[in-house]
Amino acid sequence: MTGQLDQLFVSLKQWLVSFLPQAAQPMAGILLSISAIIGAFATMFAITTIMERKILGRIQNRLGPNRVGPFGLLQPAADGIKMLTKEDIVPFAADKLVHFLAPVVLIIPVALALAMIPYGRNMTAVDLDAGILFFFAVGSATELSVFMAGWSSQNKYSLVGAMRAIAQMISYEMPLVLSTVSVLMMAGTLSLPLIVQAQSGYIYEILPRWNVFTPWGLAGFVLFMIAATAESNRAPFDLPEAESEIIAGYLTEYSGFKYALFFMAEYWGLFAVSGLAVTLFLGGWNAPFPFLQWVPSWAWFFAKLGTIIFGFIWVRGTLPRLRLDQLMNFAWKFLLPMSLINIVVTAMWHFSRVFQFVGAREMRWVLCALVLAIPYFFLGRALGEGRPAKRNYKFAE
């Protein structure tokens, strides 16, 4: 029974495909997976928008949207109808073709990235040997579409927003990739299902063997999440769309359904990168405790994904936007050195496995944590240097 529930979607797909002739089966299977992913994440996009507004409202002691439907739960439907029926305005001076292609070019790589992620046991749409490389390869294509959107609008705000977005994405792609390297080193593979498999099993039959419960894994997770926030242009790294400075950045000249596509691609990118974080650091679809293994694997995956998205919303509700120089300093002077140190720590962890004396496990833990904590302290202090201690304004007493 548990196994059946776990493999519900896999057997459903096989059952549906079995009606077709032999030759059409692989193609039909692929199409089914694609439509399942697109359908599931489009629904999740709708749910996330309403939950985000609700949670942000509660964080600011407001109620959030509560007018459309019971508790405002039909708000996404209202938003969708509004987006679809709005006039699609293309600026007169715009480069029409590039302006049209930019949202399309953005949504394709994001959807491709979603295909890589193992959603549950035997539930990976495309199982590539170099899955994580594929993820980053298609992820880097999104920068181009942002540039296309900003440049083709022929608007200074759009161009400034696109330039900011590209500079930010290039800067934060490096810590993003480097923080995954430690996981790849320990798992010894680039394939995402195998990385999940490497995190299965339990220490002392009770504690999960997830990467996040090791010093390098925790540091890597934090670094990855910070870089992922910047990569998906979310607050506090939402400089490309800073509405108080440059209207809406590269989205300024978009309206109607093209805007909705951009918006959806942004959230899909968020889901993809959160799913990658779950896969790499939080044990993928593994249950946290052995006695909870009766819950289906895909339920665990989506529960973890939801938790991470809640974290993103929480951060967005708390932190103010960074300044551009702070953004760059943070990426190059803090995240990059920390992720390089993290790789060294991972190597330490790997090679200190040979020591088998009593207390070796604990000592290894403390040592690795110290090697990470000391640079964290000093790099953090260096970041704060050059900041004026206290400002006195002549006319603002």
Added chain:
Amino acid sequence: MLGTGLIKGMAQTAKNFVGSYQGPERLVTVQYPEERLAPKENARNFPFLVFDGDDAQKGLRCVACQICEKECPPKCIYINKSKDKKPDYIGKPQFYPATFDIDISVCMSCQICVEVCPFDAIKMDKVFELSTTDRFEALLLHKTELAKPNEYFQELHPTEAAEIDTRFAEEKLKAEAKAKADAEAKAKAAAIAAAPKPEPAPVDGSIPTPVAPKTI
């Protein structure tokens, strides 16, 4: 150390998030169409015309002096002066506005018309639910829509209205006393001059005016 401030901030927002479900008194939002806050004493948006008594047409304080029309910065007041006269609150015959229109789509709520009015005839209103589907005719308010009774003004601004009312009452008393004195003097003079024709002054002679439909 780096990150302590972040944790402090995150704790604060977490407290807000949980607390908003625990204590409804944290939620400061008023659910507008169902719940309403009482308007503030000094709230103002668009001008209206004050009339005394029951008849909007008869009791209108405005004497069509057109100062407000001239002073209005966006020029949104349109007045046509009447040909005939009607008595004001002290019984003095005055002109009255044959038409008095305010285009509230142009009005910028500056209150200058109120400041310059020597007759306390135009005051600022607090109504705000003025949305219509017609942006031309429906936003050009005519005299019938603008005229609102003095009781309404007393409700909006009790102190100011009370002050104006006592002043008007005093002026009226003074005017009546003067009229009486004048009448007596005239009667005396008339009695001295020629006994047969003692005609009193028309204190409350009412001119028949068309009664406007009451809208407020």
Added chain:
Amino acid sequence: MDLAFIIIAVLTLASAVAAMSLRNLVHCALCMVMTFAGIALTFLQLNAEFVGLAQLLVYVGAVAILIVFAILLTRSEDAKKEVRFVSSSTVVGFGVVALVAVSLLAAIQHTQILPPQSVVAPHVSVKRIGEQLMTNYVLPLEVIGLLLTAAMIGAVVIAMREPDPADSVDVQQRNGSPLKLDPDSKKTAVVANE
């Protein structure tokens, strides 16, 4: 021939031609990105997963952005000038193309072409590529790493050059120095305008 291969090849070649012939420089750059992507797809079709994805990551992700940045930061009115068809650069360009074509043709001529049946697509895993890089080809790898590090340090040095303090003083004096910082004032953030 495979249908997918034909589509990819036509797309790649068409975008390459467009990259050369279009007038708008940004359009050219975008077409070139399409060519890069087409080449990556060709690699993927040949089961060379790692090379294909690396091509995508490096060329579409990094080189294309670099080109686009360069165009935007250096764009001038020269781009709109009438291009003469016979100029020194055209001649040099044709010369280079001819040289490359001849050498490629020579290489192809000397290659022993295997019959298609005998080709067994070897599944090269990323792990094996890594092992090869770390054992047989460790020296070239290290040399490339050193070269890139040197280039990066050079870039940092070029970018770091700050205006000489003496120059800035000179500029201030020439401009009549309208702004002066008062060092004695306790109110540090105040700039007194005298």
